[in-house]
Amino acid sequence: xxxxxxxxxxxTQNGATAGIAEEIAATLTKDGLxxxxxxxxxxxxxxxxxxxxxGGGLYAGRWQRDARRFTRRLKSPLREVPVWCFSSGPxxxxxxQKEVPPTRAVRREMSRVGARGHTxxxxxxxxxxxxxxxxxxxxxxxxxxxxxxxxxxxxxxTIAADLLKE
Ligand SMILES: Cc1cc2nc3c(=O)[nH]c(=O)nc-3n(C[C@H](O)[C@H](O)[C@H](O)COP(=O)(O)O)c2cc1C
Numbered sequence: 684x685x686x687x688x689x690x691x692x693x694x695t696q697n698g699a700t701a702g703i704a705e706e707i708a709a710t711l712t713k714d715g716l717x718x719x720x721x722x723x724x725x726x727x728x729x730x731x732x733x734x735x736x737x738g739g740g741l742y743a744g745r746w747q748r749d750a751r752r753f754t755r756r757l758k759s760p761l762r763e764v765p766v767w768c769f770s771s772g773p774x775x776x777x778x779x780q781k782e783v784p785p786t787r788a789v790r791r792e793m794s795r796v797g798a799r800g801h802t803x804x805x806x807x808x809x810x811x812x813x814x815x816x817x818x819x820x821x822x823x824x825x826x827x828x829x830x831x832x833x834x835x836x837x838x839x840x841t842i843a844a845d846l847l848k849e
Pocket of ligand 1: 694695696697698699700701739740741742743744745747771772773774805806807808814816817818820
């Protein structure tokens, strides 16, 4: 159905996941849906939305805290709408080469809300990131942007196609 209102919510520490969420929302909008991007921490009410895309940056195999809290706080309304999830993680080429399955912790978040699907996108480590561990990783030369925006747009098109045929 055209005009379905989709929330694209994200949990981020250093902004990479927010950038992916923006691209997903822009793609859904181009495909004829009405998409809104918000930090997962800022959303208390899902009544304006017909569907949700939720993404989290991966830290030690778990989503960043705002994304985890989102599934707990809004578990009941999330179970009433179609939900898709994504993780932003690997700091190498793997996410572009094969489908990286959700971690065990992310699978738990997905089953809590009855998510329909999941994908993993490459991550980005900022040269000057928040967090002691992140800074030491950046100092060791790991700062790089592994996000593939073609892959992100392709995944968003599949969600739009699913919603538009309902
Ligand atoms: C301390 C630390 C731990 C990380 N742990 C993982 C991990 O377990 N799995 C993974 O795929 N990526 C991991 N990453 C990479 C991040 O998930 C990646 O940088 C992500 O894009 C960050 O998203 P954000 O900028 O939205 O916070 C880790 C990065 C840092 C700095």
